[in-house]
Amino acid sequence: MKLRTKYIFFVVTLHLVTLVLSYFIFSANKIFFIISEVFVIISIVVSIQLYRQLIRPLKLLMQGVDAIRDRDFNVKFLFTGKHEMDELIRVYNHMIDELRKERTRQEQQHFFLEKLIHTSPTGIIILDYNGHIQQINPKAKQLLAVDAGVHDLPLSNALSQYIYLLKSGETITVKPDGVNTYKLQKSHFIDRGFPRHFIMIEELTAEILAAEKHVYGKVIRMMAHEVNNTIGPVNSIIQSTLQAVPLSIPLKDALQVALDRNQNLNLFMRNFADLVKLPQVNKKQVDLHKLVKDVCILMKMKSEEHEVELIIAIPEKPFYISADEQQLEQALINIVKNAIEAVEEKGRVTFTLNGRQLIITDTGKGITTPQQELLFTPFFSTKKDGQGIGLMLVREILVNHGFEFSLKTVAERQTEFVINFG
Structure with a gap:
């Protein structure tokens, strides 16, 4: 039963009882009876006034509660001129103003955070309480190759596998395809008293490549300078000795070997120097089929030496x-x-071609996990006498073109070098 109903019931009952008692007590004395009736009427009038003064604030409070429940913080009340009522209205209006300001501030912060997440160059994944994806920004979609509305990360994606293994508070740096480097971080925040996790994916490839190029470029230039300064005079002395001084055949052969070795060393350093001094990319329309065919012709003799068949499965x-x-x-x-x-x-x-991807597949023994993480690293080679120049050169050329690429073993006797021409 509502308070208003209780009040009305109490007042009506009280006055009915009073009227009945007045009738039985003062029925013999009409003057006292009339006086008692006047008091009852006055009491009724006072009760009505009290009802209005008490119930109106309650109505205002209920209207305010309904407005707050509906999240309508624009409802305010005018002052009535009555002290108690005006004090209540003042407190309510102040509370509504503060709530409206707080809601506006939170909406602005929420909009800012949404905008920040959406435009962030870092991939951000926000999970729900059950660990499923609730929100994923465009950068994360790009890195993980997923569409909007996805609830779980695809296990087929190498980066996703590392993300699944992440623990809360953990930060790791991974190189899933041997080319691109990512920093993965998993943390949590408290939402309604319960922890919710989020994952940040930062792509470090460009920064690492730039830093590596700066370092090895400086090293190569210094080495080339020192080697050239040494080889020139040494070769001159050896050549003069071979021409001017009669030498025994063994000594002459030894000096010739030293001269040839110096020439090879000079060529070796020139190869490194060429890697640092790659010319600016001059793009034009190129027929990929013809280019692949020409490369196969160039590499035909080497492939025949190794008894390897070159197959062009391109239309x-x-x-x-x-x-x-x-x-x-x-x-x-x-x-x-x-x-x-x-x-x-x-x-x-x-x-082979897959859309705008060129896939070069070999049936070699494949790439091990430790090797995968070191691929395209300066001076790293899996060959015994390798210099680590080939893949570095490939990386520099493809990066300068803006082509995405990867090198990995996808199955036994199936290693793929994929170039995405965009």
Whole structure:
């Protein structure tokens, strides 16, 4: 029963009882009876006034409660001129003003955070209480190759596998495809008293490549300077000695070997110097099918030496891409050379197209997990006498073109070098 109903019931009952008692007590004395009736009437009037003064604030309070329940913070009340009522209205209006300001501030903060998450260059994934994806920003979608509305990360994505293994508060740096480097961080925040996790994916590839290039470029220039300063005079002395002084055959052969070795060392340093001084990319329309065919012709003798078959499984029609033909040809030569050398016995190197992706597959022994993490690292090579120049050159050329690429073993005897021309 509502308070208003209780009040009315109490007042009506009280006055009815009073009227009945007045009738029985003062019925013999009409003057006292009339006086008692007047008091009852006055009491009724006072009760009505009290009702209005007590119930109106309650009505206002209920209207305010309804407005707050509906999250309508624009409802305010006018002052009535009555002290108690005005004090209540003043407190309520102040509370509504503060609530409205707080809601506006929270909405602005929420909008700012949404905008910040959406435009962030860092991939951000916000999980719900059950660990499913509730929100994922565009950068994370791009890195993980997922669409909007996805609830769980695809296990087929190498980066997703590392994310699933992340523990709260943990930060790791991974190189899932041997090319791109990512920093993964998992943390949590409290939402309604319960923890919710979020994951941040920061792509470090560009920064690391730039830092590596700066460092090894400086080292190579210093080495080239010192080697050239040494080799020139030494070669001059050896050549003069060979021409001017009668020497025994063994000594003459030894000096010739030293001279040849110096020439090889000079060529070795020139290769490194060329890596640092790659010319600006000059893009134009290039027929990829023709380019692959030309590369296979160039590498035919080497493939026959290793008994490796080069297979072009690309449609016999022009497929144009925007690239620097000479640089891309050099990159493909290095890729094919590595693929041929990776095949230890009779095998195949196959060229296929998947959309705008060129896939070069070899049947070699594959790449181990430790090797995968070191691929494209300066001076790293899986070959015994390798210099680590080939993949570095490939990386520089493809990065300068803006092409995405990866090198990994996808199955036994199936290693793929994928170039995405966008």
